Amino acid sequence: MTEPAELRERPSVLALSGGVGGAKLALGLYHVLEPWQLAVAVNTGDDFSHIGLHIAPDIDTVMYTLAGENNTELGWGRAGETWNFMDQFGQLGGDTWFKLGDGDLAVHMRRQQLLDAGCPLSEVTARFCGAKGIHAHIWPASDEPVRTIVHTADERKLPFQNYFVEEQCKPRARGFSYEGAASSKPNQGLVDALADPSLRAVIICPSNPFVSIDPILKIPGTRDALRACKAAIVAISPIVGGNAIKGPLAKMLGELGSPVSSRSILDHYRDFLSGIVIDEIDAELAATMDLPTLVAPTVMVDLDDKTKLANTVLEFADHLAMKSN
Amino acid sequence: MTEPAELRERPSVLALSGGVGGAKLALGLYHVLEPWQLAVAVNTGDDFSHIGLHIAPDIDTVMYTLAGENNTELGWGRAGETWNFMDQFGQLGGDTWFKLGDGDLAVHMRRQQLLDAGCPLSEVTARFCGAKGIHAHIWPASDEPVRTIVHTADERKLPFQNYFVEEQCKPRARGFSYEGAASSKPNQGLVDALADPSLRAVIICPSNPFVSIDPILKIPGTRDALRACKAAIVAISPIVGGNAIKGPLAKMLGELGSPVSSRSILDHYRDFLSGIVIDEIDAELAATMDLPTLVAPTVMVDLDDKTKLANTVLEFADHLAMKSN
Numbered sequence: 001m002t003e004p005a006e007l008r009e010r011p012s013v014l015a016l017s018g019g020v021g022g023a024k025l026a027l028g029l030y031h032v033l034e035p036w037q038l039a040v041a042v043n044t045g046d047d048f049s050h051i052g053l054h055i056a057p058d059i060d061t062v063m064y065t066l067a068g069e070n071n072t073e074l075g076w077g078r079a080g081e082t083w084n085f086m087d088q089f090g091q092l093g094g095d096t097w098f099k100l101g102d103g104d105l106a107v108h109m110r111r112q113q114l115l116d117a118g119c120p121l122s123e124v125t126a127r128f129c130g131a132k133g134i135h136a137h138i139w140p141a142s143d144e145p146v147r148t149i150v151h152t153a154d155e156r157k158l159p160f161q162n163y164f165v166e167e168q169c170k171p172r173a174r175g176f177s178y179e180g181a182a183s184s185k186p187n188q189g190l191v192d193a194l195a196d197p198s199l200r201a202v203i204i205c206p207s208n209p210f211v212s213i214d215p216i217l218k219i220p221g222t223r224d225a226l227r228a229c230k231a232a233i234v235a236i237s238p239i240v241g242g243n244a245i246k247g248p249l250a251k252m253l254g255e256l257g258s259p260v261s262s263r264s265i266l267d268h269y270r271d272f273l274s275g276i277v278i279d280e281i282d283a284e285l286a287a288t289m290d291l292p293t294l295v296a297p298t299v300m301v302d303l304d305d306k307t308k309l310a311n312t313v314l315e316f317a318d319h320l321a322m323k324s325n
Numbered sequence: 326m327t328e329p330a331e332l333r334e335r336p337s338v339l340a341l342s343g344g345v346g347g348a349k350l351a352l353g354l355y356h357v358l359e360p361w362q363l364a365v366a367v368n369t370g371d372d373f374s375h376i377g378l379h380i381a382p383d384i385d386t387v388m389y390t391l392a393g394e395n396n397t398e399l400g401w402g403r404a405g406e407t408w409n410f411m412d413q414f415g416q417l418g419g420d421t422w423f424k425l426g427d428g429d430l431a432v433h434m435r436r437q438q439l440l441d442a443g444c445p446l447s448e449v450t451a452r453f454c455g456a457k458g459i460h461a462h463i464w465p466a467s468d469e470p471v472r473t474i475v476h477t478a479d480e481r482k483l484p485f486q487n488y489f490v491e492e493q494c495k496p497r498a499r500g501f502s503y504e505g506a507a508s509s510k511p512n513q514g515l516v517d518a519l520a521d522p523s524l525r526a527v528i529i530c531p532s533n534p535f536v537s538i539d540p541i542l543k544i545p546g547t548r549d550a551l552r553a554c555k556a557a558i559v560a561i562s563p564i565v566g567g568n569a570i571k572g573p574l575a576k577m578l579g580e581l582g583s584p585v586s587s588r589s590i591l592d593h594y595r596d597f598l599s600g601i602v603i604d605e606i607d608a609e610l611a612a613t614m615d616l617p618t619l620v621a622p623t624v625m626v627d628l629d630d631k632t633k634l635a636n637t638v639l640e641f642a643d644h645l646a647m648k649s650n
Contacts, residue, residue, distance in 0.1 A: 051438065052377075082407040088431035092456050094438065102427035106413035113376065113419065131417050 011039035011137055012200040013314070014193045014231075018043045018212025019058040020075055021238055021246055022205030023065035025313070026136075028306030029203065030066050032314065035135035040066075041190045043207070044121070044140045045148035045178060045215025048161050050098050053108040054115055057161075058212070059125055059140055060107060067132040075246070078103045097166050122187055137189060141216040144184035148211050151175040153255070160211060169248035173255045176210050181218040186225070194225040201317035202226065204235035206298060208249045209268045226272035232320040233274045234313055236298055237262035240279040245299060266291055274320045277313055292320055336364035336462055337525040338639070339518045339556075343368045343537025344383040345400055346563055346571055347530030348390035350638070351461075353631030354528065355391050357639065360460035365391075366515045368532070369446070369465045370473035370503060370540025373486050375423055378433040379440055382486075383537070384450055384465055385432060392457040400571070403428045422491050447512055462514060466541040469509035473536050476500040478580070485536060494573035498580045501535050506543040511550070519550040526642035527551065529560035531623060533574045534593045551597035557645040558599045559638055561623055562587035565604040570624060591616055599645045602638055617645055 013033060015026050017040050026040045043058045057076070064070040064078055071077045081101035090096040100108070107128065114124045120143040129138050150163040153172035163171060193199055207213055217223045226233060239262050244250040250260045258264040262278040262285055269276075275292035278285060279299065286293045294316045300306045338358060340351050342365050351365045368383045382401070389395040389403055396402045406426035415421040425433070432453065439449045445468040454463050475488040478497035488496060518524055532538055542548045551558060564587050569575040575585045583589040587603040587610055594601075600617035603610055604624065611618045619641045625631045 051434065052441075078413075080409075082409045082427055084405075084407045084427035085410065085431045085434075088403075088428040089435055092431065092435040092453055094431065094435045102407055102409035102430075103413040105427075105430070106410045106417065106419065109376065109410075110414055110417040110419045116377075128417055 009036060010196055010198070011189075011193055012037040012198070013039070013203065014190070014199060014201075015040045015203040015205055016141075016207075016213055016216055017041070017058070017062060017205040018207030019046070019061040022058075022207040022212065023062045023070070024300040024306050025203065025205045025236060025309060026062055027065050027303070028300065028308070028310030029314075030136050031303070031307045032310045036137075039137035039139060039189060039193055041139045041141050041187060041216060043212045043215050044142060045146055045211060046160050046164070047145065047147065048159060050100075050108075050161075051095060053105075053112045054121075055098070055108055055161075056111070056121070056125075056140065059121075059138065060104070062138055063125070063128060063132065063134065066129075066134045066136060066138070069132070077101050098161060122189075139187040139189050141190065141222070142184040142186055142219050145180045146184050146215050146219060147179040148215050149177045149179055150211075151177065164211075164248075169251065173210075173248075173252050175256070176214065178215050178218040181215065182220065184219050186219045186222045191221065191225060194222075194229045197230055199229070199231040201231050201314060201321070202229060202233040203313055203317070204233065204269060204273075206236040206238040206245070208238060208244070208247055208252070209265060210249070210252055213269075223272065229272070232317040232324070233269075233272055234277060234317045234320065235265060235269050235273055235275075236277045236309070236313060237265045237279065237282075239265060239282075240299060241281040261285065263289065266293075274324070275316060277309075277316060292316075334361060335521055335523070336514075336518055337362040337523070338364070338528065339515070339524060339526075340365045340528040340530055341466075341532075341538055341541055342366070342383070342387060342530040343532030344371070344386040347383075347532040347537065348387045348395070349625040349631050350528065350530045350561060350634060351387055352390050352628070353625070353633075353635030354639075355461050356628070356632045357635045361462075364462035364464060364514060364518055366464045366466050366512060366541060368537045368540050369467060370471055370536060371485050371489070372470065372472065373484060375425075375433075375486075376420060378430075378437045379446075380423070380433055380486075381436070381446070381450075381465065384446075384463065385429070387463055388450070388453060388457065388459065391454075391459045391461060391463070394457070402426050423486060447514075464512040464514050466515065466547070467509040467511055467544050470505040471509050471540050471544060472504040473540050474502045474504055475536075476502065489536075489573075494576065498535075498573075498577050500581070501539065503540050503543040506540065507545065509544050511544045511547045516546070516550060519547075519554045522555055524554070524556040526556050526639060526646070527554060527558040528638055528642070529558065529594060529598075531561040531563040531570070533563060533569070533572055533577070534590060535574070535577055538594075548597065554597070557642040557649070558594075558597055559602060559642045559645065560590060560594050560598055560600075561602045561634070561638060562590045562604065562607075564590060564607075565624060566606040586610065588614065599649070600641060602634075602641060617641075617648075 121140045148160040150158045372381045446465045473485040475483045
């Protein structure tokens, strides 16, 4: 599991991503670039410790997706998964609210072993990518724990997985905090990429800004580095036709009193964004956006959708970079 | 998972057992007795800690066998097992020399969780039996660690699983020790059963005397309690026609300079044994044995073989008890 020589070269495109939606675009980028040109800095705010194991759902989703191992039926976990562990664990009184497939469990077990042996999360992830033949960089946004906490209308502070899986996003959100963020450090690759004058583009994947991208932005220095970055920074709006393609984003925006619109996404990233990509269904919105806006099909079903969007986004970023020079 | 009322009653038959061979006879006894009349005190000398989990191979074999969940094809582990965990764990650089099936792993994970929470091994085992609907008592011989160490001719001291699985019993044995035995305490149920004047019989299952039964006998007080026991104590010889049905027993006897014969088994248990059952293939040996010896078919292939041998052994024990009164 030695690192291929090309991984020692600097990536040319940096993507910031959460889980499923972000991983789809990451896969598109992975296909249209040389693999080692892509770096994906992945949200760790969903990470948690469960039955003694460090679970990193977004890292695993991106990893499984780039390795072609993701379960497209379930939308999470591994393809061809079996569930004997969970069945037996439940029969013996173990917790079953968080579903762990048999193969998936091996990733968590091995990760915990390596973490216990003093290996940082970024190195564990690099090793796993090596073993799976992934030649892109997948970086946990930080090696230190950053944990998304959902503050609910009924005055509870719910760790993300309890909100997301156990309570199925039902509680009304009134805000978010990011435990550990203040004392965390950003991944060094992420810092270096953002400071690299030859970086081609930064892509904010169509992920949830509150629970997928903000946990990255709250790591000290990250948002400033994005503001200072010389490359074009393009976000793909996860809001399509007044709804989120997946997950609780539309519900969250409503509960926080923001319009369920790509305008809210633009406002969220305004201080560092060069341009935004919105879906063709929202074409009429483009005229009202006060930042370069590209209208394109953003719903990714098959690989063709993903590579097309990846090319579109990269061309848009190149166009923005040319204009600013 | 509350204990059925009948489990609070004292068992009438106590079996001492290792893994596969012993579990076969235990299953026979389980079928011919009322379930709660049977107690099986199981070897823990094979137990070890692996990838952070307490593995108890013999307890699990007896448990899976009485629950009807044992894998008869492999001769170990669970029926209908899948191996996704192990495949993925190995791909990521994890240890794979000790094969852990997906469902089997759940048992070890849950056991470790409960042990970490302060639950003794005997209570964990009782809970698992409850969950699996096993109405016999399965007792780890001790809650404290007793670990079989194989001393090899090339001066190594190999923990049992390293000898048995990793080195496939190839090293020449010159003796055994039982780490932790001196400071261990026997299971209280085992102590009570042996002292119970109404106990019907003690059955030494056809298990390896060195690595399955001796780790029980080395727990302080156990051998004395067997000597003092009022019930008939019957051993079923694991040596059939000059070989062991399974495992390294014949090889071990040879390496230790003992005849590969049921006579060696008799000598091993002589100080507390009331009688011995030997296989019909060794019938001519009976005349040379200086202890009551019953000749019977001891090779157990199907359930019928197991229940027949169980009945034979119990009748023999009853006969010996009657004679001694």
